[in-house]
Amino acid sequence: MIHNSTIDNQINHRSIRKFKDQKLNAEQLETLYTVFQHTATSMFMQNATLLHITDEAKRAKIRELCNQQYVGAEGDLFIFVVDLYRNQQIRQQLGKDDGRVHMSDLFMQGMDDTLLAWQNVANAVESMGLGYVPLGTINDHPLAMLDVLDLPQLTFPALGMQVGVPDQEPQLKPRLPLQFTTFENDYPRDFQVSDLADYDQLVTTYYDLRDSNRRIDSFTKQISGAKLDSHKIDRDQLPELLHQQGLCLDWQ
Numbered sequence: 001m002i003h004n005s006t007i008d009n010q011i012n013h014r015s016i017r018k019f020k021d022q023k024l025n026a027e028q029l030e031t032l033y034t035v036f037q038h039t040a041t042s043m044f045m046q047n048a049t050l051l052h053i054t055d056e057a058k059r060a061k062i063r064e065l066c067n068q069q070y071v072g073a074e075g076d077l078f079i080f081v082v083d084l085y086r087n088q089q090i091r092q093q094l095g096k097d098d099g100r101v102h103m104s105d106l107f108m109q110g111m112d113d114t115l116l117a118w119q120n121v122a123n124a125v126e127s128m129g130l131g132y133v134p135l136g137t138i139n140d141h142p143l144a145m146l147d148v149l150d151l152p153q154l155t156f157p158a159l160g161m162q163v164g165v166p167d168q169e170p171q172l173k174p175r176l177p178l179q180f181t182t183f184e185n186d187y188p189r190d191f192q193v194s195d196l197a198d199y200d201q202l203v204t205t206y207y208d209l210r211d212s213n214r215r216i217d218s219f220t221k222q223i224s225g226a227k228l229d230s231h232k233i234d235r236d237q238l239p240e241l242l243h244q245q246g247l248c249l250d251w252q
């Protein structure tokens, strides 16, 4: 396969959850903003917004809701927001109605824009010798988070990112072999869990620095266990939150 600095950074990715007590400087910040700005955007609608959370009180509240000590602690905290508010404002101020902005497909396009920008920024972070952890936990208590972020209608905080100078060297986390995830033309339906035995073995050799400092369960054990077992959580509020935000109103 081909190696260059971009590809080598991508295939050596690992999430960083311990950072040195150092903030991004102005040049680094400008670079990340500019990478964000130049990401491809569905139908040239530019439906993404980036929030840099520097207010200590806000960072503390976000950390509490995420229930992860590294959120808004050392380094810099970003929230990537699906944003249809700006384009609604453009239409309203030009005398037009909201048109399609409340439809699910517009939300999906906003998600596309926002997550592409997220990954572009993530790659830039690693290329600068910095590290990051994605923060899906920003939606563990979505209604409460919306209050903390004080976001307008037609916006949705899709994913967070804590960025900084790495203060740990985690192992590379083994991924599913390509034979299970990449296909040509047709999707084979003959998947057998027993075919994952070798991969399961490999996963149990991964040493988790996250909060337990121990080896992790096999992949199939994780998937057949608590992660996906039926249980009620505040993330179940997400459809309600989207509707409250005026998003996906065609989706019952």
Ligand SMILES: Cc1cc2nc3c(=O)[nH]c(=O)nc-3n(C[C@H](O)[C@H](O)[C@H](O)COP(=O)(O)O)c2cc1C
Residues within 6 Å of the ligand: 013, 014, 015, 016, 017, 068, 133, 134, 135, 136, 137, 138, 159, 170, 172, 173
């Ligand atoms: C959408 C998304 C949300 C995530 N949310 C969190 C999170 O809230 N906290 C965290 O510590 N890691 C989070 N992660 C990181 C994953 O746990 C991590 O990517 C995965 O275990 C693979 O490890 P690696 O990134 O080191 O290769 C998230 C990853 C993704 C893609």
